[in-house]
Amino acid sequence: MGARTRARGRPGPARHAAPDRDRQHLPRGRDGHGRRPAGDGVRQAVPRLAAAVLHRPDRPRAHMIARLQTIVSRELDPRTPAVVTSGTFHAGLKENIIPDRAEFTLNIRTFEPEVRDQVLSAVRRIVSGEAAVSGAPEPLVEEIYAFPSCHNDPAQAARVEAALRAELGEGNVSVSEPVMGSEDFGHLAEAIGVPSVFWMFGGFDLTPGEEAPVNHSPHFGPVMEPTLTTGTRAAAAGILSYLGTEPRG
Template sequence: MTTPPVPDLTPEERQHLHQFYKVLHTHPELSMQEYRTAERIEAELESMGVESFRCAGTGVVAVVRNGEGPVVALRADTDGLPMLERTGVDYASQDRGTASDGTEVPVMHGCGHDTHIACLTTALRMLLRRRTDWSGTLVAVFQPGEEVGQGARAMVADGLWERVPRPDVVLGQHVSNQPSGTVTMAIGPAMAGTDSLRVTVHGKQAHGSRPHLGIDPIVLGAAMISRLQTIVSREVDAHEPAVVTVGVFRGGLKENIIPERAEFTVNIRTLTEPVRDQVLAAVKRIVRGEAEVAGAPVPEIEHYSQLPPTINNVDAAKQTYQAIEQALGAELVSVERPRMGSEDFGLLGKEAGVPSVLWFFGGAEAGAVDPPGNHSPFFAPPLEPTLSTGARTMAAAALHWLSTPSIAHG
């Protein structure tokens, strides 16, 4: 069956989309604290006559039944970031929140999750007025806590897939700093898996003027960090993508005291399990080996966070790609390489045991040189064609699956 054509938004839908997006952008909330955001989503769904329920505290789930047919889940993430917004737009966030360590921080939708919410709710509006073009069940998942990698797991643990009809496919999208109006998709691996480690380096405290009486954990930690940079360049096959980043280093309280300990974090990005295992093993070997050479105690290595790669089911991705291409035009849709960023979206399809597909839509001004990207304090996608593209793309993808009599998981 051919996917029904996806018309443009009505003027009323576009105006409402812009207004709702601006409210969301002005009032972001931190991960797993999206209380007002959840209430706004619920009110939006209620205005469409769509019932919803809470899942994992601040997650919102809606189910729209329209006769017999496939079950299609659509996902949008909802959390903001602890960042001070510097976009200069008149709807910029001035809100603040409480971080996990108890400190008060500025909050911004610096990753574009506000666009995801607004586009999904608008896609639902479009699909509701096109009920005669499709048959089946829509499950809209507004997921909290993507930025901390907790939201998808929390919703599954709270019985998400037991509380709704089990989907045949899970679809999601993410805004990025590619040109507004465009859509890109990877066929197969789409985003890297990530592992985060915390390394505690133990030394021996001494006076700064008598370093020979101590074991300096700062110098030792620096040696570890320098050697870690050789894993990708000298151990991993050049054809296999991998990233090793040290994002935090802490050690010492005073310039003339060699401290007793230092700490740093390691973030690893890989696309395949064999490379992940290789990099993890190399990190542990180097950290422990450098400590042994320095005559220092064995370091502590805490593996505190992990997300699997996001893998687009090949058959489902090809079908979804074609539907989006049909809706937007071939000149605006293209296949891309996997990205080394990470997402917890893939866990939703994995835990449901069904295919999932994630794609990206543009949020950068046309012709912009080096436009601000996600997690930049200057990231503010132009309203159009960003928002209309996101809404139409989600509607087109859903319409394809909801107008397909049978779905083979492949």
């Protein structure tokens, strides 16, 4: 059987708790023309000194991004998995016009709730602090969405693993390490308060040293077979390990 017929998973945390995606929006600075980044103070009424400074939202944002990258490296235990990624930044439309606002998004990934709270607290502290030292208004922080942790119940994971090994063969099932990818499957078990098991299976024929495209890549396109059959067999084996196959009277 090729790589695409393999299934893998693990007991305990399987996928990270979130992403918590927080959008930091500096609501208002002062806009102006690129020729006078310090502002046109000579045209302002008293107090002239204060009016002469444009609050450029791109400047504190740049400091925020640099400082946010120190949360994982400087504020968390080195053995604690966490990710803080700045994925987007939008400010201004033209090179000679200073914008009055800037917006960026963060992707935050953790396994444990207490680590999530620590990271979110650090994000808000850094964003607010960098805006204050830059003389910018207090930023608006909005949560876009969040996912719970996708946790494999150890006892149930062992049961499903045995069923998958019996169905697919010992050499085609492996136990993997937790991954930082998110999965909304965690909502299902949490909503009804039951244990759950999540596993993955391959979908590519790879040559040695070749890496499969990730699922957000435009090149992601699993081969149809035996991927579809393997997934169906794995799902049926997991279900039947609970339902049984004996006919009911």
